[in-house]
Amino acid sequence: MSDYTNALYKKTARIMIAVCGLLFSLFSFVYLYVFQRDVLEALHFSLAHGKTVFAPLASAIIITLILLLLRWGVNSLLGLKGKVRALAYLPSFLVLCALTDVGRGVYMSDYHTPWTWLLPLLVLLFVGLGYWLRGVFRVQLNQEGNVWGLVNSNLAILLGLCVLTVCVGDSNRTYHHELEAEYYLRTQEYDKVLEVGERSLEASRTLTVFRAVALSHLGQMGDKLFAYPQYYRSDGLFFDSDSLHTLRYTNDSIYYLLGARPYAGEDRMVFLRNICYKGSGKYTSLDYYLSALLLEKQLDRFMEAVPDFYLPEDTLPRYYREAAVLYHAERNDTLFPVADSLMIRRFKAYRELQQKGGSALEEQNRMRREFGDTYWWYYDYQK
Structure with a gap:
């Protein structure tokens, strides 16, 4: 291999180190601060027993920096080079998995996670296996190969570890909504x-x-x-x-x-x-x-209770008025007790739309699009 090719390979290797570090830092920060902030806050609350305040931005930055240092320490120990240099990020990604694979029992006093023993075990296995393989493939690691092979291999490893982390971390949208609320x-x-x-x-x-x-x-x-x-x-x-x-x-x-x-x-x-x-x-x-x-859907009892707590001149909240209109319409009353002409007209439009043809499912979806935020829709269609 010519001196020019050797220099290009070494320069590319140095650039790859910086690029992998930058890509990992971006992924770790965005993953922790944007996608897993609520899960991280829940874990913090559980571990600190609510005695300290959670700072999502500072936490994401500090954790990312610690994981970068962990990668540096692992690579100093294993001396990974060439096409497998990005494997040094594996323990850091495992820590991300452990931090974000948090279940609903996180607040229970007897909460425990398999990551307590699984994380150190996997890291020790990786370090031990990596140290042994480094001795076996020492010659191959010290050889300089194709530049594009170096780039593609390390980026593929990093991408694979990112995908693995996302798959292991909690991605249940319902659970995230609950934590955020x-x-x-x-x-x-x-x-x-x-x-x-x-x-x-x-x-x-x-x-x-x-x-x-x-x-x-x-x-x-x-x-x-x-x-x-x-x-x-x-x-x-x-x-x-x-x-x-x-x-x-x-x-x-x-x-x-x-x-x-x-x-x-x-x-x-x-x-x-x-x-x-x-x-x-x-x-x-x-x-x-x-x-x-x-x-x-106990309209009778509702209409019995309303006069006991509201005066006739009081303006009822929206859904109480909708329920009152529905109650009297169900009984074919000619007079509506709610002095709200706009609501009465909307209720008539609701009844007219109900009369259009179509299957039960088509009717339900049609009514939801137009009146899904009304008590009338809930009363007629919500099972």
Whole structure:
């Protein structure tokens, strides 16, 4: 090989070191700060027991720098060269996998992850195997080969490790939405809670409860509750009793918001009704009770309760008015008690659109596009 070719190969090798370092740094920072920020925050909260504040930007930068140092240490030990130099990033990628492969049980006191023993085991195996192979292939590692082979091989290794990390790390969109909404709820940024997954028709029970809590704090439950998917009826106002299906919040936080807690075994609807009529709950309990009646499609009981808590001259929240219009329309009343001509006209348009032909599925989708944010759609089409 000529001196010119040797110089070009060595120069390309130095450039590749810098390029791989830059590409790894970009991937690590973006992956941690943009895609896995909520998972990283959850892991931090669990490890620190909530005693320290999580700084996502600083954490992503510091972790990336530490992983770069880890790569430097590994390569100093193994002396990887040529086409396999990028393999020195493997332990760093394994650390990224361990940090972002976090499940729902992260907040439980007995939480444990297989990465506790798997990460050091894999790193030791890699170092041991790499050290042994370095001695076996010492001659090949010291040989200078094709420049494009050097570039393509290292970039392929780096890309493969990136793909592996993304596949191992938690990529469940529903779980990420829950973590993000929970973070905003804990920091009392209630408007941002409502922005999480707002364009998606998917909504887990936990996310549905977070939205209800945020709306309650904002005093907008009667105006915005049915603007979001409601798949769980009144269960969507309370967390699941199984701790593996919830995050940091439990129903204790709901009871604190309501100002009362049920007796053991007390029916939820009875509990909500009692604290409203006895006045033992906070003002938030009224919206919870009326919303629970609407979610259970109990229009009769809803219309019985409204006069007990609202004066005739009061302006009802949007969905309470929609429910009142629907209630009287179901009974073929000629007079609508809601003095809202715009809403009455919209309800008539709703009924007219229902009369158009098509299959049940076509009708449901057509009505969702035009009236999916109304209580009428929920009452008629949500199972």
